Amino acid sequence: MLDPKILRNDLQQVAEKLKRRNFNLDVEQLAQLEDKRKTLQISTQDLQNERNTKSRSIGQAKAAGKDIQPLLDEVADLGEKLKQAESDLNELQESLQEIYLGIPNLLDESVPDGKDEADNVEILKWGEPPQFDFEAKDHVDLGENKGWLDFETAAKLTGSRFMVLSGPLARLHRALIQYMLDLHTNQNGYQEVYVPYMVNADSLHGTGQLPKFAEDLFAIQGEHEYYLIPTAEVPVTNIARNEIIEDDRMPVKYTAHTPCFRSEAGSYGRDTRGLIRQHQFEKVEMVQLVRPHESYQALEALTSHAEAVLQGLGLAYRKVALCAGDVGFSAAKTYDLEVWLPGQQTYREISSCSNFESFQARRMQARWRNPETGKPELLHTINGSGLAVGRTLVAIMENFQDSDGNIHLPQVLHAYMGGQAVL
RNA sequence: GGAGGGCUGGCAGAGCGGUUGAAUGCACUGGUCUUGAAAACCAGCGUGGGUUUGUAGCCCACCGUGAGUUCGAAUCUCACGCCCUCCGCCA
Numbered sequence: 001m002l003d004p005k006i007l008r009n010d011l012q013q014v015a016e017k018l019k020r021r022n023f024n025l026d027v028e029q030l031a032q033l034e035d036k037r038k039t040l041q042i043s044t045q046d047l048q049n050e051r052n053t054k055s056r057s058i059g060q061a062k063a064a065g066k067d068i069q070p071l072l073d074e075v076a077d078l079g080e081k082l083k084q085a086e087s088d089l090n091e092l093q094e095s096l097q098e099i100y101l102g103i104p105n106l107l108d109e110s111v112p113d114g115k116d117e118a119d120n121v122e123i124l125k126w127g128e129p130p131q132f133d134f135e136a137k138d139h140v141d142l143g144e145n146k147g148w149l150d151f152e153t154a155a156k157l158t159g160s161r162f163m164v165l166s167g168p169l170a171r172l173h174r175a176l177i178q179y180m181l182d183l184h185t186n187q188n189g190y191q192e193v194y195v196p197y198m199v200n201a202d203s204l205h206g207t208g209q210l211p212k213f214a215e216d217l218f219a220i221q222g223e224h225e226y227y228l229i230p231t232a233e234v235p236v237t238n239i240a241r242n243e244i245i246e247d248d249r250m251p252v253k254y255t256a257h258t259p260c261f262r263s264e265a266g267s268y269g270r271d272t273r274g275l276i277r278q279h280q281f282e283k284v285e286m287v288q289l290v291r292p293h294e295s296y297q298a299l300e301a302l303t304s305h306a307e308a309v310l311q312g313l314g315l316a317y318r319k320v321a322l323c324a325g326d327v328g329f330s331a332a333k334t335y336d337l338e339v340w341l342p343g344q345q346t347y348r349e350i351s352s353c354s355n356f357e358s359f360q361a362r363r364m365q366a367r368w369r370n371p372e373t374g375k376p377e378l379l380h381t382i383n384g385s386g387l388a389v390g391r392t393l394v395a396i397m398e399n400f401q402d403s404d405g406n407i408h409l410p411q412v413l414h415a416y417m418g419g420q421a422v423l
Numbered sequence: 424g425g426a427g428g429g430c431u432g433g434c435a436g437a438g439c440g441g442u443u444g445a446a447u448g449c450a451c452u453g454g455u456c457u458u459g460a461a462a463a464c465c466a467g468c469g470u471g472g473g474u475u476u477g478u479a480g481c482c483c484a485c486c487g488u489g490a491g492u493u494c495g496a497a498u499c500u501c502a503c504g505c506c507c508u509c510c511g512c513c514a
Contacts, residue, residue, distance in 0.1 A: 038473085038474090041472085041473060041474095041483085042473070042474075042482095044483085045472095045473065045474090045482060045483045045484090046482085046483095048482090048483060048484085049482060049483070051494080051495080052483090052495085054494070054495090055441075055493095055494050055495040056441075056442060056495080057494095058441080058494055058495070059440095059441035059442080059494090059495070060441080060442080062441075063441075068494085071494075072494055074494090075494050075495095076494085078494080079493090079494075244433080246433090365471095369433095373478085374451090374452080374468090375478095376470080
């Protein structure tokens with residue numbers, strides 16, 4: 001959520017900035033509602049003041065043993081008027097809130113202009129895409145030929161966009177998770193956390209998935225209104241919801257491995273082959289809660305932590321800055337890391353690292369105590385994948401295949417595979 | 424699933440329906456004292472919002488959440504949520 005104050009004071013300017021993301025803010029409507037809110041709030045508070053004052057005088061009169069009937073007559077119709085005013089104000093504030101919750105974050109000035117992912121700007125390339133003297137297979141062929149990757153059984157068990165891994169591939173999948181967590185905890189200074197895979201609606205409002213993106217989520221049927229997490233970002237970031245973090249604990253750096261569940265409602269035709277786009281996938285996530293003036297520096301650091309995973313695995317990738325039209329709803333700035341996939345002859349997203357500034361923190365009321373003022377202030381939230389495990393598995397299979405369809409594992413994984421170097 | 428108990432400021436913990444936004448203690452901040460520190464003493468110390476050029480003043484709201492009773496609710500009623508204890512079941 002944006003700061004309501006800037007929406008009031010610089011509405012025109014905010015609308016101008018939002019145009020960069022192709023978001024049209026109805027300035028006229030907002031200004032009108034805001035105007036109404038102001039008068040209504042003032043009159044309501046005046047009535048409340050009147051009620052408080054008169055009630056107090058009734059109490060005093062009663063204590064003094066005076067007749068309070070005349071005073072009671074005086075406030076006879078006040079209750080009705082006040083009730084009406086309060087409910088009008090409430091209604092108005094709710095509709096304002098609804099509008100506010102639907103407004104995306106303002107972009108950082110460094111975000112390049114652009115309409116969609118085609119306009120994203122490449123920042124750097126790392127590593128060389130491998131050259132094969134044979135026709136490179138994609139991960140589906142490689143996995144199915146070995147009998148380790150099975151979409152048909154998954155379809156029987158559940159439906160489309162699920163997979164069954166078996167044998168060495170299932171182990172490699174697990175090994176990747178261990179490798180990533182160890183890297184982040186041992187070298188990058190993160191604390192590992194284990195969190196629920198189901199969350200309530202408040203948490204999803206906090207990080208911005210609700211109310212706007214409900215169709216992307218799986219909701220649980222039953223007595224509780226719970227949702228399967230679409231990313232660990234939701235439970236991990238919400239650890240700070242309604243909390244005030246003391247300065248000596250800042251910055252807070254969490255990493256977590258969780259499954260992620262996405263309905264992929266809006267992408268029926270895309271990536272139907274393989275395990276690039278599944279309803280259920282594993283991800284190792286990094287989340288940082290930082291002091292506001294340090295957030296952009298932290299975004300660079302966090303992105304480099306994700307890059308370290310790719311570098312450790314020896315996978316060629318590029319780093320792109322998302323353009324204005326492609327940055328997600330809650331983010332102010334996002335870097336994507338895209339790994340080279342020989343099977344597709346292209347770079348594909350494997351990590352997304354974003355600075356949300358105070359956008360999520362305001363929704364969550366996640367604050368830190370600024371030692372300079374002694375006051376609680378909204379903190380900034382940063383997160384990024386480090387990495388998407390399923391896609392990392394794809395990258396390993398496709399980049400390190402040989403002409404016989406064997407997979408040669410990067411050195412750092414050998415220990416996690418019990419010494420095995422080739423699958 | 425059954426039976427109880429509880430949710431008050433950073434923490435602990437009071438609170439007859441009427442100047443209670445809330446005693447007291449701890450913690451914290453400033454000051455006095457001290458060579459310095461501690462102790463002692465004095466003072467300050469919640470959050471959000473409105474108005475406003477305003478970190479001034481004034482006003483409003485907030486004692487788990489939401490409704491209700493009342494001129495007036497932290498205090499009474501109802502519903503829900505969460506926590507704790509005991510019994511049952513269970514990885």
